Amino acid sequence: VAAPPELQEKTLVLVKPDAVQRRLVGTVIQRFERRGFKLVAMKLLQADRGLLDKHYQELLQKPFYPSLLAYMTSGPVVAMVWEGYNVVRSTRAMVGDTDSAVAAAGTIRGDLSMHISRNVVHASDSVETAQREISFWFQRDELVAWESGDRDYTYGP
Ligand code: TYD
Secondary structure (H helix, E strand, O other), rough: OOHHHHHHEEEEEEEEEEHHHHOOOOEEEEEEHHHEEEEEEEEEEEOOOOHHHHOOOHHOOOOOOOHHHHHHHHOOOOEEEEOOOOOOHHHHHHOOOOOOOOOOEEEHHHHHHHOHHHHHHHEOOHHHHHHHHHHOOOHHHHHHOOOOOHHHOOOOO
């Protein structure tokens, strides 16, 4: 039986190049797995400027954009799509404040990083943004539809 639509909300998470270099990929994945979210797509890739200009289209004119682009193209990233109830908001809460220096302890950024320019992960900030971002990073057929056997234990009947 397919999950109801509210359990199929999706978000894009990127493990940024600093975190790949620091061997934090597994740690980041583990946080979302432990929460109970379902992984539906994942790949390691070297992002190029065209992709990042789309991904960060709201930030193109910001003074920090050139250094953000240099950072995000400095090495591979791991792109993932996570699915589950309220996943966009929950994931943003788990990731923490954009500025690692003020991100709460217990969040990914608050536990694993110190500075806004090297903040370990990206997570989409709304359901609409998530849908758009997922389409930039993944082909439709790269998302795997699968039913998790623990659904009655994570959501109730
Ligand atoms: P933004 O979309 O505002 O934050 P978030 O990643 O939390 O959604 O900014 C995108 C990235 O740009 C952010 O993760 C780190 C970088 N950035 C800077 O390097 N300096 C800045 O002053 C800001 C606001 C962001």
